[in-house]
Amino acid sequence: MKAWTFARYGGPEVLEWSDLPDPVPGKGEIVTRVVAAALNPLDWKLRAGQYKVMTAGRLPRGVGYDYAGVVEAVGEGVTRLKPGDAVAGIVNPVDSRNAAMAERVCATEALATVKPAALSFPDAASLPGAGITAVQALREAGLAAGQRVLVVGAAGGVGSFAVQWAKIAGAHVTAVASAGGQAFLAGLSPDRAIDYSVTDWKALPERFDIVFDASGTTTFPQCRRLLAPGGAFVHSLPGAALYCWSWWMKLTAKERVMPVMERPNLADLQALVDMATDGRLKSVVTRVGRPEEVPDLQREMALGHNRGKIVVRFAPDP
Ligand SMILES: NC(=O)c1ccc[n+]([C@@H]2O[C@H](COP(=O)([O-])OP(=O)(O)OC[C@H]3O[C@@H](n4cnc5c(N)ncnc54)[C@H](OP(=O)(O)O)[C@@H]3O)[C@@H](O)[C@H]2O)c1
Incomplete structure (x- = not known):
């Protein structure tokens, strides 16, 4: 599969559209075919080496933490989600080399929830972080x-x-x-x-x-x-x-x-998904980019005047 990664700290030019082996889910994990993933300032800050304490000894690593897509495979002990489910989820940025700006993401089932059909993949991906x-x-x-x-x-x-x-x-x-x-x-x-x-x-x-x-x-x-x-x-x-x-x-x-220190949490994600699905929470997606635009989108976000959420589409809606 293809995934955005970086092997050294620096500007957007250190990002690579790499070939990686398809992930295999471990215990409690799901592998999701990513339809959309959202940008966060943490993406470019980690790439720039601002929080080396979170990334030390973990390069190369992936990019992006918020995703929505369709579950392809589940690991041992996964009970709530199954292949074919549309989901929204978050990858823990501290302990994961695997990340969301990729064709597939491997993440814990504990931080993913079913995406209702009424909620678009880009909107679902915009919610978590x-x-x-x-x-x-x-x-x-x-x-x-x-x-x-x-x-x-x-x-x-x-x-x-x-x-x-x-x-x-x-x-x-x-x-x-x-x-x-x-x-x-x-x-x-x-x-x-x-x-x-x-x-x-x-x-x-x-x-x-x-x-x-x-x-x-x-x-x-x-x-x-x-x-x-x-x-x-x-x-x-x-x-x-x-x-x-x-x-x-x-x-x-x-x-x-x-x-404030965000703690990835399923109950809070579920509340956001519910409110976005019934329309109480309006979409804040202001741009849906293409995978090849990720370095430029990160560059723009780092200027500090972003509007709402920028999302990247990695696959058409299933
Ligand atoms: N602690 C945590 O767990 C946690 C979690 C998420 C995010 N964060 C951090 O929180 C910050 C915001 O995250 P975000 O996702 O909302 O970023 P974002 O989407 O890039 O938005 C940042 C916003 O700040 C505004 N801004 C910039 N300079 C300003 C100023 N001088 N006065 C008032 N507003 C200003 C910008 O809009 P204008 O055009 O209006 O200036 C922009 O809309 C980032 O530094 C991020 O790393 C921390």
């Missing part, structure tokens, strides 16, 4: 109906799911994006959209129960004054400073600082 991150971030922040929620980076992958998830929960949502993100954002129906090139959202007079920086571009001191008493600041790209703030605020204040 960014969707689960948004759901977990807002849940841990204590999302509830009637709250005021501010989402920064609202037109990106995580942000576009967060805006919708908070609206579904009955929150009042203020969404922040660049001028170029406003048209896309309007389709997600936030209560208010702010263009950060025109309005300094950090100086807004109101207070929020949750400030979710889904873009990972701000610091807690920049956002602190926006928090209502007992409010939560959630950040998708935690570094040492944020963990220090989190610890310090636990000791000294009612407000919380919460680093």
